[in-house]
Amino acid sequence: MNVLKYLFVGFVFGIVLTKSEAVSWYRIYEMFQFQSFHMFGIIGVAVTTGVIGIQIIKRKNIKDIKGLPIVIKDKEKGSVRYWAGGLFFGLGWALVGTCPGPIFILLGAGFLPISIVLIGALIGTFIYGLIKDKLRH
Amino acid sequence: MKPFIQKSLKLNAGFLKLDDYSCILNRNFRSLSCVFIGTDAKYWFYEIKILFLQKNSNMDFIFQTWPWYVSGFLIGMIMLCLIYFGKSFGMSTNLQSLCSMTGLGKHVSYFDFDWKLNRWNFVVILGAMLGGFVAVHFMADPSNVSINPKTIEQLSQLGIDAPNGKLVPEALFGNQIWQSPRSIFILLIGGILIGFGSRYAGGCTSGHAISGLSNLQLPSLKAVIGFFVGGLIMAHFLLPLIF
Numbered sequence: 001m002n003v004l005k006y007l008f009v010g011f012v013f014g015i016v017l018t019k020s021e022a023v024s025w026y027r028i029y030e031m032f033q034f035q036s037f038h039m040f041g042i043i044g045v046a047v048t049t050g051v052i053g054i055q056i057i058k059r060k061n062i063k064d065i066k067g068l069p070i071v072i073k074d075k076e077k078g079s080v081r082y083w084a085g086g087l088f089f090g091l092g093w094a095l096v097g098t099c100p101g102p103i104f105i106l107l108g109a110g111f112l113p114i115s116i117v118l119i120g121a122l123i124g125t126f127i128y129g130l131i132k133d134k135l136r137h
Numbered sequence: 138m139k140p141f142i143q144k145s146l147k148l149n150a151g152f153l154k155l156d157d158y159s160c161i162l163n164r165n166f167r168s169l170s171c172v173f174i175g176t177d178a179k180y181w182f183y184e185i186k187i188l189f190l191q192k193n194s195n196m197d198f199i200f201q202t203w204p205w206y207v208s209g210f211l212i213g214m215i216m217l218c219l220i221y222f223g224k225s226f227g228m229s230t231n232l233q234s235l236c237s238m239t240g241l242g243k244h245v246s247y248f249d250f251d252w253k254l255n256r257w258n259f260v261v262i263l264g265a266m267l268g269g270f271v272a273v274h275f276m277a278d279p280s281n282v283s284i285n286p287k288t289i290e291q292l293s294q295l296g297i298d299a300p301n302g303k304l305v306p307e308a309l310f311g312n313q314i315w316q317s318p319r320s321i322f323i324l325l326i327g328g329i330l331i332g333f334g335s336r337y338a339g340g341c342t343s344g345h346a347i348s349g350l351s352n353l354q355l356p357s358l359k360a361v362i363g364f365f366v367g368g369l370i371m372a373h374f375l376l377p378l379i380f
Contacts, residue, residue: 003260005222010261013215014268019199019276020208023269024304026284029292032365032372035285038205043346045209046216050351053217064223072220075339075349075356082356085338086345086363092330093364094371095323095379097305099342100335101228101265103328106305108266109273113310116321120328125232127329128336129247135337 014105023105025097032094081137092124200278216347224257227344229335231258277302295380308380323379338363 020042021027031039056062057070064070093099096117098106103121106114128135216226234252242249282300289299297308307313314320335341338360340349346364349357 003257006257006260007264007267009215009218009222010264010266011268011271012211012264013261014265014270015272015276016203016208016211016215016268017265018269018272018304019203020205020212021202021282021304022208024282024300025306025309026282026288026292026300026304028368029372029376030284030288032368033285033288033291035288041205042209042212043342045206046212046347047350049210049213050216050347051353053213054220054351057217057220062221064221066223068223070220070223072225072352074352075345075354078356079359082338082359083363085334085336086360087334087367087370088330089334089338089341089360090364090367090369091371091375092327092332092334092367093342094368094376095330096309096327098331099228100232100331101341101343103331104228104231104262105265105269107269109269109304111305111310113312113314113324116324117328117331120325120330121232121332121335122235122328123325124329124332124334125229125236125336126241126245126332128333129233129236129241129245132247 013101014108017102017105018109023098023102028094028097076137078137081135084136199276200280202281202283212347213351216343216351219261222257225344226348227258227340228262229332229341229344230255231262232332233336234258273304295377297380334367 017023020038022039022042027036027039030036054072057072062070089099098114098117100121103114103118107118219226233248234255237248237250237252279302281302282304284300292306293299297306300306309320309324314324331341335344338345340357340360342364345354345357345360350361
């Protein structure tokens with residue numbers, strides 16, 4: 001059960017992202033051309049749902065599944081890393097049309113060329129790990 | 138090909154009620170023409186789908202593109218579920234864990250942590266892969282990915298094929314890319330940018346755009362603006378140069 005709940009959540013995530021076509025290169029391109037509301041709608045509604053949910057969790061002090069208080073860590077303060085990292089990520093996102101979640105989803109669906117993107121992403125992660133201390137954050 | 142199309146349309150009209158028929162026809166109009174011009178296998182697939190829908194007319198939403206308000210809500214709920222489980226929603230962390238798994242932690246401090254603590258996230262990813270498989274193989278419809286016709290026209294000028302129900306273009310992800318070092322290089326560079334960028338920014342679409350914005354985090358807003366600036370530069374200035 002402990003493991004199954006994560007498997008289930010992931011399963012639903014994979015289906016939703018595929019059926020909403022958020023994993024589609026075409027949808028990402030269309031979004032960046034501002035030629036459809038679809039992707040903006042998905043992100044907008046997801047964030048709205050999230051904001052409401054998190055506010056409820058915080059105000060009602062809802063406990064997690066083990067009965068422990070829910071603590072959501074704040075993101076580290078800073079600017080350079082978010083602007084610069086975001087820019088790099090955006091360039092890659094629009095080029096291959098997949099963010100890390102969809103890389104795995106498409107791979108699972110059988111699109112083998114995505115494995116090159118995954119290898120690239122691992123190399124990118126490795127490069128960041130190597131030069132992390134030399135970068136401004 | 139034309140008489141075949143007309144014949145099949147008549148055939149469909151024959152065994153479907155007019156309302157059902159026009160409804161399906163309207164929704165799938167663009168891809169319908171593609172389906173009939175395309176291979177016979179696809180046509181039969183479509184025919185079976187119509188029979189299925191005729192019997193279970195309330196089930197067709199499963200095969201259609203899921204509307205943004207349903208999908209967005211479910212993605213928000215997935216994030217809240219993981220918070221309720223005492224975890225957080227973030228996919229690019231897995232990239233760091235995968236690197237750590239290979240033992241890189243001995244040489245690079247960034248990977249020196251107990252990746253086993255993130256095993257739950259690998260299970261989420263495994264589930265997502267299964268979900269992707271099921272959705273692509275059993276829940277697809279030729280009407281899927283009906284993007285803006287303007288977008289299709291723009292893409293054809295770049296030499297990128299129209300979706301016709303496919304999730305990803307052949308030009309980038311078709312099996313012919315294995316023979317083209319240039320295509321492999323493009324995918325590799327895209328991956329490197331995604332991996333490097335998401336770790337530098339400390340999160341990707343799930344970690345910043347969904348989780349971070351939901352928790353009203355200013356850093357996440359900066360990152361998301363960064364995502365979009367990068368994306369716009371690529372989509373408007375660089376893609377036309379690459380293709």
